[in-house]
Amino acid sequence: ELMESNFSVIAETYSSTICKMRQHAKNIKCPDILWRQIEIGGTLNGVCTAKVSEAEVMVEGGIRDVLITSEIVGEDKQRRLAYLAKRADVKVCIDNKTNLNSLSLIAQEIGSEIGVLIEVDTSMGRAGIRSPEQGVELAKLAESLASIKFLGVMSHQTVDGFTDKETRFIEGKRYIDKCLEVKTAIEDYGIEVTIVSSGETFSYDVAPQIEGVTEVEGGTYALMSGPAKYMEEFSLAGKVLTTVIDVTETEIVIDAGLRCLGGPLGVTPTVEGQDELTFIEMHDSYSVLSVKEENIFRIGQTLFICTSQQDILVNRWDNFIGVRDGVVEAVWDISARGCHH
Structure with missing residues (x-):
């Protein structure tokens, strides 16, 4: 939507x-x-x-x-x-x-x-x-x-x-x-x-x-994308669904890293609706986030990641998953990804 x-x-x-x-x-x-x-x-x-x-x-x-x-x-x-x-x-x-x-x-x-x-x-x-x-x-x-x-x-x-x-x-x-x-x-x-x-x-x-x-x-x-969010008439529609794979007292680890997200010019992504989470490390296949207050997150919990740069993000994926009212409605091939020669 x-x-x-x-x-x-x-x-x-x-x-x-x-x-x-x-x-x-x-x-x-x-x-x-x-x-x-x-x-x-x-x-x-x-x-x-x-x-x-x-x-x-x-x-x-x-x-x-x-x-x-x-x-x-x-x-x-x-x-x-x-x-x-x-x-x-x-x-x-x-x-x-x-x-x-x-x-x-x-x-x-x-x-x-x-x-x-x-x-x-x-x-x-x-x-x-x-x-x-x-x-x-x-x-x-x-x-x-x-x-x-x-x-x-x-x-x-x-x-x-x-x-x-x-x-x-x-x-x-x-x-x-x-x-x-x-x-x-x-x-x-x-x-x-x-x-x-x-x-x-x-x-x-x-x-x-x-x-x-x-x-x-x-x-x-x-x-x-994040840098353009001052244009409030538009909504952030491209997000990455990630899963919490580990939890400590003050941090969580998710299964999304540089390979699928990117962090151009050192600008890290954010987590939708979770202001208490901050990216502190981004590795190839996972990322570590700090928790400001009490860590109520659990292993297996899913989160939506909001990127700071859509071009790099999209180029790392094979498909868009189109969701309406919480139900998958379409799967679209990202057929122009990886156009490097």
Whole structure:
């Protein structure tokens, strides 16, 4: 129920907007669940992925509109991308001429057309162009190359820590405006920009109100995670069921560790409804938690673990177990897990 409630928030938010959600598959990794958001509404009937291998799984799962939000470098990956573009509407982001020229040559050889969006670095300090002038030069090159279709611009941004709605709106607009500056510069040169893909979970309700944004790349909202819990309209839907396997006077041991949970950047998980429990050790297959007050926990007791990062968590499991009213309703394959080559 919680996941569908999150999907319904998106459907309602985007019900009458020009801008639509393009759900990010990098943390969900399951076409069945992505289709559920498409069915409930608010999307453009497409998704985005971080990798070619994830995009392949989405297309196999029947999704025909995929945006790859990372630059694809290397002949082997670019060939897979070009072949995939013959089967579906597959787009990819670029931020340099070398990559763009390489994509064009391979797509020509294979006989496909690849749509491209220019990535703009608005705040992350990683991939992406840094100025409108760079964007114009890349757009000009894309327009001139065979087997390349220039579509628009994209960006991804983030805010640190827990924040309020006012801060989200101020910071979200400030970052997204940087992406729109590149759009304007390209259009002023005379090149059409049809897609502005920007925004994410923290700005899901900001981006639709900014003129010019056509789609939002949200992913975290579907299952949620600890760092995003300040967004109270969404519920934590992705949890791990664990069992207490040992009890001492001040500690308990559970059968869930780093292999199935993860603790990125030293941020440990929490236990649902159990504020008196704190993770103190995480090992491969088990974890040790301290108990603040009297230890009333017992061997065999089950607990729900709430992760601090859904992407890493989901990538360690084979299936989602869908539960409604305490009864298992569905089992979904996480078919894009482990897409590492």
